[in-house]
Amino acid sequence: MRYYRCIFVLSILTTGLLGGFAKHLRLSPPWDDTHIKHSWNAVPKNWESLGHPPSGTAIDLYIALKPQRENAVVDALYEVSEPGHPRYRAYLTKEQVADLVAPRPETLELVNSWLEHHGISSSSISMTHGGNTLMLKAVSVTQADTLLGASYQLYRHIERGETIVRTVGYSLPMALHWHVLTVAPTTSFVFPPRTQWQTAQNRSDRAVKSTSGEPATVLSSRAKVNPVTPSFLRWLYDSEAYTPNTHGENVLGIVGFLGHYPSPADLGAFMRKYLSEAGDATFTVVEINGEKYDPTHPHDEANVDIQYAEAMAYPTPHIFYSTGGGPPRTDDIWMSWLKYILDQENIPQTISISYNILEHFLSREWAINACNQFAKLGVRGVSVLVSSGNKGIGPGTCMRDDGTVRFKPSFPGICPYVTVVGGTTDFEPEVAASFSGGGFSDYFKRPTYQEEAVSTFLQDLGNRYQGLYNASGRGIPDIAAQAVGLPIFLNGNEIKVSGTSAAAPIVAGIISLLNDWLILTGQGPLGFLNPWLYGRGSRGFTDITEGSNPGCNLDGFSAIAGWDPVTGLGTPRFRKMLEQLL
Ligand SMILES: *[C@@H]1O[C@H](CO)[C@@H](O)[C@H](O)[C@H]1NC(C)=O
Numbered sequence: 001m002r003y004y005r006c007i008f009v010l011s012i013l014t015t016g017l018l019g020g021f022a023k024h025l026r027l028s029p030p031w032d033d034t035h036i037k038h039s040w041n042a043v044p045k046n047w048e049s050l051g052h053p054p055s056g057t058a059i060d061l062y063i064a065l066k067p068q069r070e071n072a073v074v075d076a077l078y079e080v081s082e083p084g085h086p087r088y089r090a091y092l093t094k095e096q097v098a099d100l101v102a103p104r105p106e107t108l109e110l111v112n113s114w115l116e117h118h119g120i121s122s123s124s125i126s127m128t129h130g131g132n133t134l135m136l137k138a139v140s141v142t143q144a145d146t147l148l149g150a151s152y153q154l155y156r157h158i159e160r161g162e163t164i165v166r167t168v169g170y171s172l173p174m175a176l177h178w179h180v181l182t183v184a185p186t187t188s189f190v191f192p193p194r195t196q197w198q199t200a201q202n203r204s205d206r207a208v209k210s211t212s213g214e215p216a217t218v219l220s221s222r223a224k225v226n227p228v229t230p231s232f233l234r235w236l237y238d239s240e241a242y243t244p245n246t247h248g249e250n251v252l253g254i255v256g257f258l259g260h261y262p263s264p265a266d267l268g269a270f271m272r273k274y275l276s277e278a279g280d281a282t283f284t285v286v287e288i289n290g291e292k293y294d295p296t297h298p299h300d301e302a303n304v305d306i307q308y309a310e311a312m313a314y315p316t317p318h319i320f321y322s323t324g325g326g327p328p329r330t331d332d333i334w335m336s337w338l339k340y341i342l343d344q345e346n347i348p349q350t351i352s353i354s355y356n357i358l359e360h361f362l363s364r365e366w367a368i369n370a371c372n373q374f375a376k377l378g379v380r381g382v383s384v385l386v387s388s389g390n391k392g393i394g395p396g397t398c399m400r401d402d403g404t405v406r407f408k409p410s411f412p413g414i415c416p417y418v419t420v421v422g423g424t425t426d427f428e429p430e431v432a433a434s435f436s437g438g439g440f441s442d443y444f445k446r447p448t449y450q451e452e453a454v455s456t457f458l459q460d461l462g463n464r465y466q467g468l469y470n471a472s473g474r475g476i477p478d479i480a481a482q483a484v485g486l487p488i489f490l491n492g493n494e495i496k497v498s499g500t501s502a503a504a505p506i507v508a509g510i511i512s513l514l515n516d517w518l519i520l521t522g523q524g525p526l527g528f529l530n531p532w533l534y535g536r537g538s539r540g541f542t543d544i545t546e547g548s549n550p551g552c553n554l555d556g557f558s559a560i561a562g563w564d565p566v567t568g569l570g571t572p573r574f575r576k577m578l579e580q581l582l
Pocket of ligand 1: 441442445446
C-alpha cells in the first residue's frame with residue numbers, strides 16, 4: 001500500500017509540472033506538423049480498393065492513449081499469475097485496472113484540444129477499454145480522412161468478397177506521436193478473421209468435412225476409427241468424473257464474430273446423441289455493437305464452439321458473444337468486443353476465441369495495443385484460450401513481396417498474455433494434427449515464462465529454417481487438444497469438422513472445470529494460465545512427440561519431447577492438472 005502511495009505522490013508532482021507545460025503548449029500546438037504513424041507500402045495482399053466508401057459512411061474511431069505508468073498492467077499481470085508471488089490470484093477490479101492504465105492528464109488535454117481543433121464534439125467522445133482509449137462515435141469518413149491525414153476506402157477481399165473500410169496509411173501531429181499508441185480502425189486489415197475450419201485436404205483423410213450423418217461407433221472399443229465425441233474427449237482428457245457444481249458463479253464465454261450464430265436446437269440434438277445427461281444444455285447470447293442474433297441461421301464455427309465447450313463443461317453457464325459491425329465492415333470487431341468485455345464488472349472466468357488473423361496483416365502498434373487489452377483481462381482473473389490457426393507454419397508459399405519467405409503466425413496467439421491451443425489427432429499415442437498452427441512472433445518477444453521451454457526446442461532445431469522465423473519471438477502454441485474429425489450438428493444434420501477452432505473450446509471447457517473446483521473451495525480462478533502452465537502446471541499435460549505442421553511449402557516444425565511449436569506442452573489431463581493445484 002505504501003508503495004502505491006509513494007507513486008501517487010510522485011505522479012502528482014510530475015503531472016503537475018508537465019501539465020503546466022502542456023497548458024502552455026495548448027495555445028499554439030502545431031497541429032499541421034503531421035508525421036506518418038503507420039503506413040503500408042501497398043494495399044495488403046488479397047485486398048483491392050473499390051474507391052471511396054458510400055457518402056455518409058461513419059466509423060467508430062478508437063484512439064489508444066499511452067498510460068502514465070506504461071508497464072503497470074503487465075507487471076500486475078505477472079504478479080497475480082505467477083504461482084508463489086504474494087499477490088498470486090489476487091485479481092484486480094475494473095476500477096483498479098482503470099487506475100493502472102490511466103493516461104497522463106496532459107495526454108488527455110493534448111488529444112482533446114486536437115479533437116476540438118477539428119470540431120469533434122465532446123459529446124461524441126467517451127473513455128473505453130478500461131480507461132486509456134477514447135472512442136469517437138460515428139465519425140464521418142471525410143472527417144476521419146482530415147483528422148488522420150488518411151484516405152479511407154472501401155476494400156474488398158479478392159477471394160472472399162467481404163468489404164471493409166480501411167486506409168493504407170495515417171498520420172498524427174508530431175505533438176501527439178508520443179501520447180497516442182494507435183488509432184483503429186486504420187491500417188490493420190483485421191477483416192475477416194480467418195475462421196479455423198480446415199476444409200478437405202488430402203494430407204489427412206480425417207480432415208474432410210462430410211455431411212453424412214455417420215452413426216457413432218461404440219466408444220468402449222477405443223479403436224482409432226472412433227469419432228472424437230464428447231465422451232471420448234472426457235475419457236481421453238480424464239475429466240469424466242468431475243461435475244461442475246458452483247451453481248452459476250462460474251461462467252464460460254465464447255466469442256463470435258461476423259454474424260456466426262450458434263443454434264440451441266443443434267446443441268440439444270448434439271447432446272441428446274452424444275451426452276444424454278446434457279440434453280437440456282443451453283446458453284445465453286449477448287449482442288454487441290449492433291449485431292443481431294438469428295438462431296435459425298446457425299454457422300458451423302459458432303456451433304462447434306458452443307457444442308464442444310458445453311461437451312466438456314456442462315452444466316456450467318455459457319455466454320455467446322455475437323459481435324457485429326457492418327457490412328461493409330466499418331468497425332474494428334476486435335476493439336468492439338474488447339471494449340464491451342472490459343466494461344463489464346463481472347467477466348466470465350474462462351473465455352474461448354476461435355478466430356485468428358495472420359500477424360502480417362496487422363500493424364505492430366495495433367497488435368501491441370490489442371494484446372494489452374488481453375493483459376487487462378488476465379489481471380482481472382480471466383483465462384483466455386485461443387486457437388492457433390489451421391495453416392501449420394503458414395499458408396501458401398509464405399513469399400513476401402521482396403521474394404523472401406517468412407513463416408506466418410497469427411493473432412491473437414502471438415500475444416504473450418493469452419493461452420494458445422494447437423491441434424492433435426488419434427490417441428495412444430495422440431499426435432500433432434498436420435494443420436496445427438505454430439511458430440514465432442515477429443512483434444512480441446519471447447516471454448520469460450517460456451524461455452527455458454522454447455530455447456530447449458531451438459537448440460534442438462539448430463540452423464534449420466534459420467532466417468525464416470524469429471528465434472527471439474513469442475513461441476506458439478502453448479498447449480493442444482483434439483482437432484480432427486469432430487462431429488457437430490448444423491441445421492439438424494450431423495457433419496464432421498476439423499480445425500484448431502475445436503481445440504480451443506475443448507481446453508476452455510477443461511479450464512472451466514478447474515475454475516469451478518477452485519471457486520467451490522473458496523479460491524480465486526486460474527486467471528492468466530501461462531506462468532503456471534510452463535511451471536508446475538506442465539505436469540498436468542501429456543507431451544505430444546509425433547507429427548509436424550507443414551506449411552509455406554516446407555515440412556514445418558516437428559513435435560518432439562518437451563515444448564514444440566506444433567503442440568506446445570501437450571494435451572490436458574484433468575485430474576493431473578487438479579493435483580497440481582492441491
Ligand atoms: C524479431 O523479434 C524481436 C523481438 O520481438 C523484434 O524486436 C524484431 O523486430 C523481430 N525481427 C523481425 C525481423 O521481425
